[in-house]
Each structure stands twice: as structure tokens, then as C-alpha cells.
Amino acid sequence: MENGSNGEIPEDANEHCPGTQSESAGKSDSCAGCPNQEACATAPKGPDPDLVAIAERMATVKHKILVLSGKGGVGKSTISAQLSFALAAMDFQVGLLDIDICGPSIPKMLGLEGQDIHQSNLGWSPIYVESNLGVMSIGFMLPHPDEAVIWRGPRKNGIIKQFLKDVYWGELDFLVVDAPPGTSDEHISIVQFLQATGIDGAIIVTTPQQVSLIDVRKEVSFCKKVGINVLGVVENMSGLSQPLSAFQFKRITMSGEEEDLTEWVMSCLKEKAPEVLNLVACSEVFDSSGGGAAKMCSEMGVPFLGKVPLDPQLCKAAEEGRSCFSDNKCGASAPSLKRIIEKLVSAQMAERMDDVA
């Protein structure tokens, strides 16, 4: 479909189509014999009332940020969850909307599994982790967490529209939207529904290896095509970092048996070089010889936000629905995540100041 000055023009329309939203849609001379003539002549004209309702709801939201990824499993929900925790800890009023309809992991990552949505006369109420961090997810609506959601495009679009139209967020500084991987129906819907109300842009999450970066390039080009600003790319699982004391040391015998030598190694280190035990050991896990996300960003002209290493403690925090910033357990990953979030917030705030100036 093309977008004409008088609304959408269907691909199979006649030449000189006046546009489906035009007053003369289905009635002008050029409509004669068009397969859409009857539908155009009888369809109600004017703006979609749902889009008007969405615009009203979103009028109280200052910043809207989409979190995208080309592939599944690269840490998009983890970044969305930790970004939301961090923004809330900075005293912003935050909403986290999970539109990953087929695999909603946000309820677990925010420690909200098993919660139900309540309705008030203002609309659906988000589930609150704290007074300034509300969450909405299809996961709250499923009777069993292990039940598969097998929905076709129109039904998925319907629920996304309803989330945007019917959830009462109140005044928000940030609405973080965790999208499913790829560029599918859900992405087109959320962009279409939100664009009129202004989207700040998208954060794209990837891992360092080429197979993931190829899909990120598609994600960047999707954003460019639909007019979404790329706020930046995060390279997640970028090497493994953890304190040496967290490693296990094993000898693998010729017959493939494992012999655990951790105790022996640790006692040697304690005796001979105890300061080594305080070091963080790092190793590349995924091949980044192609230059990783930083190189891709400079080639595609989008900002690189930074790297977050693989950190078993971050995985644990996500499993337990905790913020990685609330204690010192995620020492390998929390500082990098914090730097990325601060960069993002200062860029968003600076833009807001530019708007005001």
C-alpha cells in the first residue's frame, strides 16, 4: 500500500485513485471497475478512533523507547528489564511494556510471575514492582506460563493496540517497549500505532558474532525505512567476565573423564599469590574478529552504546527477577550496563533540552 495525501492507496487500485480516506473514495470516475470500490464507498472516513485513543493515552508519556534485536536469545529482555530497573532507581517514573507475545519473559525478569492484571475505571492497571516501575505483559494474561500462544498477525496487532489504548500508565518519564526478535507484524504495529505520538527511538541488542550482526543490519534498515531513530546498539554477551574465584578448574583425562582440581588450584593461589584471586578473568566466547557491533555501527552510521560481558550473576539476577544494580553481585556486568544507560539518558535528556530551547 502506498500512502497518498488522501490516505492509503491499495496496491491493486486503479490509476488516479483518490485514496481510501478521501471523501470521493469509491465515488470518483477513476474508481469505476476498481476491486476496492464498494469497500471504499462504504467504509467510515476520518482518523482511526483507536489511534486517537492511543494518542490520548500516550500524551502523558515523555519518552518512548523500543528495545529490538535481530535474533532471539541475545539478551533483549534482560536489557529492557535492567534498563527499567535503572531508570526507576534514578527516580524516573517508568513503564515497561512487553509485546513479545509468543515468549513473554518480562514478568519473570521483574519478579512478577503469577500476577494478574486488574481493571479500574481508568483502564488496565500495570503491575507495579515499585511505585515508580509499572509492567504490562501478555504473560500476566496466560492461565499457565508454559502455554504456547499461537496467534495470527491480526490478533497480535489487536492486543498491542489494546495495551497502548487501555493501559492506564499515568504520567511516565519513560515507556520501555520490549519487542519480539526480528521485524514482524508486532514491529510494524507498534511503530504504526506509536509513531503519531512520537517515538524517541530504538535500542538494538546483539551479540558480537557475524550471524547476529547480519540480522542487526536488517533491524537498522527496518528502523530507517519506518523512520525510527536508532538510539544505539548494545553488544551483549561480549566476552565472559567473572572473578577468578568463581571458576572451576578441571583436568580432562584421555578417556574423557573430568577431575576437579578447583580446591588444589585455589589453595596454591591463596598460598603463593592471593591477590590473583581478586582479579576478573575475561575470555572471548563468540567470535568478534569481524569487528563486532562497533564496526557495524560505524559502517551503518548509527551510535554504538557499548558492550556488556557475559556474566553468570546477571543471568541469575534475571532468573530471580532482581535488579543487577541493587547489590554488588553483578560486578562484571553492572558497571558496563550503567555506563550504557547513563549515555542513553543523557542523550535523551539533552534532546529534550534542545526541544525546549
Ligand SMILES: Nc1ncnc2c1ncn2[C@@H]1O[C@H](COP(=O)(O)OP(=O)(O)OP(=O)(O)O)[C@@H](O)[C@H]1O
Ligand atoms: N550479559 C549476560 N550475561 C549472562 N547471561 C545473560 C546476559 N544477557 C542475557 N543473559 C541471559 O540469556 C538468556 C536470554 O536472554 P533474554 O531472554 O534477555 O534474550 P532475548 O533476546 O530477550 O530472547 P527472546 O527474544 O528469545 O525472548 C537469559 O537467560 C538471560 O538471563
